[in-house]
């Protein structure tokens with residue numbers, strides 16, 4: 589009887605000791621680390637939390653200097669306000685020439701991103717419109733809707749009501765190529781002549797000088813790297 593009680597008591601003490609030890613464990617400050625160099629970096633971690641003078645936000649990572657532009661990023665001077673939509677519609681112009689390459693790329697991208705809603709003719713009869721998944725998809729020839737190339741570009745940047753933005757799926761050049769196709773669909777719907785592709789001389793590069801790293805060939809990227817060093 590006595591031995592049984594003592595056994596229970598011993599187990600109880602052992603349990604209590606275990607609980608006390610576990611509850612003293614602080615995850616952020618482990619009291620024993622086996623080979624600590626394996627875990628704790630000597631240098632500051634970019635996004636680590638430090639309480640050091642000169643570390644804005646308590647991080648080593650710095651915010652970009654005001655007014656700087658990341659490599660490959662094209663600033664866009666229009667916000668998503670009604671005034672800027674009107675301003676884009678009236679003054680923003682397509683910098684790309686109508687070439688066979690641009691028109692072909694525009695048609696292809698349009699069919700990927702836009703035709704599901706707007707239809708391959710731009711009449712607002714895409715598959716999602718027919719199945720009534722999205723309502724209020726306009727025809728590009730809709731009366732009372734001002735559709736200009738600047739507006740088509742702006743709507744791709746920010747979207748409009750139920751239409752989302754396409755700024756992350758496409759780059760600047762691609763958005764202008766899509767815009768060319770949309771303007772030609774609109775002309776066809778309204779019975780006006782479309783913009784025919786301009787003949788390009790051999791060796792002439794119809795592409796726009798968009799400095800996006802995504803567009804750069806590996807050799808261009810290598811050259812860039814050499815310049816930096």
Ligand code: HEC
Nearest residue numbers: 701702705722724725726733739740743748749750751754
């Ligand atoms: C999910 C369906 C959907 C997709 C995909 C879509 N749109 Fe739209 N789009 C809409 C709807 C809905 C409207 C009407 C928005 C409104 O006026 O409220 C619209 C409006 C527009 C307008 C008229 C804007 C204006 O100023 O009145 C243009 C131009 C346009 N879309 C172009 C595009 C292009 C280019 C793409 C592909 C990059 C695209 N849309 C993809 C649903 C879509």
